[in-house]
Every structure is written in structure tokens, then in C-alpha cells.
């Protein structure tokens with residue numbers, strides 16, 4: 536593997552799980568932009584949204600993404616809304632291979648059941664978010680992988696064959 540791999544997609548699509556699997560398999564570092572932001576601020580994503588709002592969170596997200604400019608081989612799981620900024624979409628495509636992990640709303644609802652740490656889901660439904668973002672994920676990614684039916688390792692192997 537020569538490049539950075541960026542995993543994009545909705546919350547619950549499996550970016551963190553598959554990203555960790557890929558990084559172990561490829562023996563390269565794993566990063567998670569949400570976790571990096573939380574570490575940097577010493578606060579959870581929900582706390583950041585509550586205290587400073589989404590606009591500030593998106594600014595932090597854009598800044599964190601830029602730190603990958605100088606990194607070599609690694610796997611990066613990105614926040615579900617990373618594709619909302621044109622600047623991020625361009626950065627992702629020109630700095631690595633971008634994989635869209637795609638899951639249907641039923642799968643996502645099932646995976647996020649009982650998880651009340653998602654600020655955006657307090658205002659919008661999963662269906663609405665998918666509707667708003669599907670095109671952005673598709674046009675940013677080099678290829679997509681459906682994650683509804685397969686295990687994390689099966690998804691990881693499918694990505695490796697396509698890279």
C-alpha cells in the first residue's frame with residue numbers, strides 16, 4: 536500500500552471498526568478524526584456540539600483533516616459529516632484513496648440503537664441525513680462498499696481487493 540486510506544460514510548456505517556481491522560492487516564497506524572478532536576479538546580463530540588455548536592466543530596474537523604497532509608501510509612476513519620465541506624472533499628480525493636462505507640437507514644438505526652451521543656440525530660432523521668449526503672459521499676469516494684450484510688473482516692477484505 537502506497538497511500539493513505541480515508542473511510543467516509545454515515546455514523547454507524549462501520550468506519551471505525553473496519554478502519555481498525557484494515558490498519559492491523561496492513562500494519563499501518565489508525566486514526567479517527569472524531570477521536571482526535573475529542574483528545575485535542577478533552578471533551579466528547581456531544582459536549583463540543585452543546586457548548587460551541589456545529590459550526591465550531593466543523594472548523595475543528597477541517598483543521599484536523601489538514602494534519603494528514605504530511606502523514607504517510609495510514610488508515611483514517613472520518614466523521615460522518617466530513618464531506619459537507621468542499622475543502623474536505625477535495626483534500627480527501629487528492630491525498631489518498633477514499634472508500635465510502637455505505638449502509639442503509641435500517642442498518643444504521645439498528646447499530647446506533649441506545650446511542651444518545653449523536654447531536655445531529657436529535658434534530659434530523661437518519662433517512663434525511665442519508666438523503667442530504669449520499670451524492671457527496673459518492674462523488675468524494677474512489678469506490679463504495681455496502682456494509683449491511685457482511686462482517687467487519689469481510690468488508691475489510693473486499694476493500695483490500697479493490698485498493
Ligand SMILES: Nc1ncnc2c1ncn2[C@@H]1O[C@H](COP(=O)(O)OP(=O)(O)OP(=O)(O)O)[C@@H](O)[C@H]1O
Pocket residue numbers: 544545546547548549550551552553569612613614615646647682683685686687690
Ligand atoms: N459490518 C458490521 N456488522 C455488524 N456490526 C457492525 C458492522 N460494522 C459496524 N458494526 C457495529 O456498529 C456500530 C458502529 O460501528 P462503527 O463505530 O465502526 O461505525 P462508525 O462508522 O465509525 O460510526 P461513528 O464514527 O459515527 O461512531 C458498532 O457497535 C459496531 O460494532
Ligand SMILES: O=C(O)C1=C[C@@H](O)[C@@H](O)[C@H](O)C1
Pocket residue numbers: 545546569580613614615616617653654655
Ligand atoms: O454525521 C455527522 O455529521 C457526525 C458524525 C460523527 O462521526 C461526528 O463527527 C459528529 O457526531 C457529526
Ligand SMILES: [Mg+2]
Pocket residue numbers: 550551552567569612
Ligand atoms: Mg467512528
